[in-house]
Amino acid sequence: MSGRSLAILGAGGHARVVADCAEQAGWSGIVFFDGSDLPPPPGPWPLVGTPADLMARLAEFDGVIVGIGDNAERLDRHRRLSEAGARMVGLIHPRASVSPHAEVGEGSVVLAGACVGVGARLGQAVIVNTNATIEHDDDLADGVHVSSGAVLAGGVRVGERGWIGAGAVVRPGVVLGRDVRVGAGAAVVAPVADGLTVVGVPARRLDH
Ligand SMILES: CC(C)(COP(=O)(O)OP(=O)(O)OC[C@H]1O[C@@H](n2cnc3c(N)ncnc32)[C@H](O)[C@@H]1OP(=O)(O)O)[C@@H](O)C(=O)NCCC(=O)NCCS
Incomplete structure (x- = not known):
């Protein structure tokens, strides 16, 4: 899995937990996509666009995962990304x-x-x-x-x-x-x- 790029939807606390886990599991090129007005998340992983941007760039990533703590929103986003052809991991x-x-x-x-x-x-x-x-x-x-x-x-x-x-x-x-x-x-x-x-x-x- 080393050297593979991962897009995370979300940029809050749970998204950073997911990024940290992914890094330790061997992923690199980890980036966030998020639509909220919150300031960029602290840490080494950049916020590079909105959920709409991610939809347009799905093919660029070896893996995609939703890093949103709210269960209903996480599942809904996951299903929509999956239907759009994202490589959910x-x-x-x-x-x-x-x-x-x-x-x-x-x-x-x-x-x-x-x-x-x-x-x-x-x-x-x-x-x-x-x-x-x-x-x-x-x-x-x-x-x-x-x-x-x-x-x-x-x-x-x-x-x-x-x-x-x-x-x-x-x-x-x-x-x-x-x-x-x-x-x-x-x-x-x-x-x-x-x-x-x-x-x-x-x-x-x-x-x-
Ligand atoms: C149970 C829970 C979902 C309820 O949330 P809520 O609907 O917002 O409820 P409130 O905070 O308004 O509390 C309502 C009442 O339940 C009590 N209460 C809330 N959580 C409680 C708990 N875990 N154990 C015992 N009583 C609890 C409150 O003291 C309050 O009592 P009161 O009406 O006598 O004042 C929430 O309190 C909880 O425990 N969530 C889990 C959080 C968690 O573990 N997060 C970890 C993320 S890794």
């Missing part, structure tokens, strides 16, 4: 541990210290953040984010765009629906229906 940090018998979808990132066990399946545009644990046979649908230090025990399923907060724990075999949010530090011991937010130990529905 996944990234695995060199200090992550991913079983050769796990599946990591296009546009997904597995960050430093994370573990992905045997039989696990990660869909597209998934984030497995720093030091998170995805145990054996877990199934993460497209656009899921498992935040830093969270632990999904074996056989857990997470629906599209599900978000597991930092340090949360999910009991074996529990099924979480689409667009579920699990608060930081929660312990999820029962299924969670689509669109709900749960917090606490044991996790309870948050109504507000």
Whole structure:
């Protein structure tokens, strides 16, 4: 992979995390495309254009990935780029541990210290953040984010765009629906229906 050029859509904090991971995984020529009014991101990777510019320059890059933390926006952008013919790539940090018998979808990132066990399946545009644990046979649908230090025990399923907060724990075999949010530090011991937010130990529905 050495010497290959990578375009990252987004230029915020998560985009810089993705760039850093990509560099350590051997990519070079890493650039950002972003449409926000924010100042250029700190660090060695330049902001070279807008999302529209990226669409016009797709053929120039060996790889493209979306570096946006928001699950819905990341997944939507990923799908549009993919449909436009971009070479969407996944990234695995060199200090992550991913079983050769796990599946990591296009546009997904597995960050430093994370573990992905045997039989696990990660869909597209998934984030497995720093030091998170995805145990054996877990199934993460497209656009899921498992935040830093969270632990999904074996056989857990997470629906599209599900978000597991930092340090949360999910009991074996529990099924979480689409667009579920699990608060930081929660312990999820029962299924969670689509669109709900749960917090606490044991996790309870948050109504507000
Ligand atoms: C659960 C979460 C999504 C809710 O966000 P929100 O809808 O904006 O909720 P609010 O911040 O308005 O909080 C609503 C209530 O829930 C409580 N609450 C929020 N997060 C909580 C958590 N993780 N555990 C326990 N209680 C929590 C708040 O104290 C507040 O209680 P109150 O109504 O009695 O004052 C969010 O707080 C959270 O934990 N996100 C995870 C962040 C994270 O881990 N990021 C890591 C990125 S790597």
